[in-house]
Amino acid sequence: MINLKKAAVGCLAAAVCVFGTAALASEITYDADKYIAAQAHMDKPEQAETEDYRIADTEADNLLADGTNEDDPGIPETDPINYIDENSTITLPQDINLEQPHYDISFYSESLDFSVDIVQHEYFIDSMAKLEVYNSSGALVASDEKWVGGITDNITYHFDVPQYRLGESFKVRLVDGLNYLKYYDTVIHPGESFTVDTYAYTDNNGSFVAGNSFNFEGDAKHEKEICVYVNDELMELSPRARLVEGYTMIPIRQVAEAIGLDVYYDKDYDSVVCSVGDKEIIFNAGTTYCTFFGETYYTAYPTSYIDGSLYIPARPMAEAFGCTVDALDFGDHLDVVIGQSPIVEEYRSQEPVNREGIASSTPYLIWVSKPEYKVRVYLGEQYNWKLIKTFDCALGAWDTPTITGQFEYIEKLRSWDYPEYYVGPVMRFYNGYALHSTLLYYGGGEYDGRVGVNISHGCVRLHPDDINWMADMVPLGTKIYITE
Secondary structure: OOEHHHHHHHHHHHHHHHOOHHHHHHOOOOOHHHHHHHHHHHOOHHHOOOOOOEOOOOOOOOOOOOOOOOOOOOOOOOOOOOOOOOOOOOOOOOOOOOOOOOHHHHOEEEEEEEEEEEOOOOEEOOEEEEEEEEOOOOOEEEEEEEEEOOOOOEEEEEEEEEEEEOOOEEEEEEEEOEEEEEEOOEEEOOOOEEEEEOEEEEOOOOOEEEEOEEEEEEEEOEEOEEEEEEOOEEOOOOOOOEEEOOEEEEEHHHHHHHHOOEEEEEOOOOEEEEEEOOEEEEEEEOOOEEEEOOEEEEOOOOEEEEOOEEEEEHHHHHHHOOOOEEEEEOOOEEEEEEOOOHHHHHHHHOOHHHHOOOOOOOOEEEEEEHHHOEEEEEEEEOOEEEEEEEEEOEEEOOOOOOOOEEEEOOEEEOOEEOOOOEEOOEEEEEOOEEEEEOEEOOOOOEEEOOOOOEEEOOOEEEOHHHHHHHHHHOOOOOEEEEEO
């Protein structure tokens, strides 16, 4: 058995010669626990002959690690003990190799670092992502939580843990705050854990690398984006659709109008009426109770206010009017596809402008029905015009009749002035023919406000409020359709 005192002196001398005293402490990381005791013994020379400190018999724990035994002549038992001062020089035995210490079993650390890249989503939910760290014995050694929100793309954790030897394994447990945590191909969810293995090695440049930092991927809590399609058109909803307790909730007005329904809010009852022709359904805020075509109906989730707007479950309203409804889950988003309503199509087919396929180069269409003395304004497109306004009008006198046919709105004028009255605004569509106001005094009021009669020189007259609305809303280029 090798005497500890001699072995320690030999190693210390080698370290001083090759690396210097500082290098011994920082670069050669041998089994520190055993050498603290050895150094304490060397500091007390008066005890050197009476106390027998011995080195462990295994090669891994032997300071020399040279395979020698007690008979090894490299450090004879009878050699005198040499105490080293800062000016000493010592010749090393040739069988001691200090160039390749066993880093993998002897380097220690007191920390772990995790970097988590956050998967990006449209709508984050603020949360606290909490992790716990357990050592190889199963003891909890550290925990921490970090805020995750809409501007987060990465979070980092630094854990101070009890000293451990690199090569030890730790378990990382996801407590909450993330949908999942991913390490290479291993994915865990809240309440689950995976193992990370620390490590150490010397790279090709001879540099020591300590492996106690790890990169993960985290999926933060978020609202699934919901894309709503109506009649094959993606809607730009504001406010957006939401997923609430598993139910797809949509802002009622925007979606109902896209289907082709008229929407009316009744503030007395805090309810919304959606209708086409004589068919209507009524949603009541704060309850599942509804009325569908005069019959009591209960939705699976109540009509609710979200961000100041009334929301309803997507399916009941659409299906009540005969629409198909498909929900397609793509993981990061949900597509809700609402088809055309046959009830709305049937109702609109009763409109002559749809039945006859009248087209316009703008989203608006104006129909003047001479037998009814009515002006109707539509919004939509060919075969799919929706009536939005109806006004009374006066037409050309019998000897100066209003022309018939399809025309284009070509000019907007402030007024046409006459000695005793004026008309305006003026929406001219063909030569001197136009839609304009009834006859007005310059000082205010109507000079001749009659409608529903044949009285003009061929133009179509409307009350001031009606023509003002049309002039403000209807763009140039709109089709003006006039029928007998």
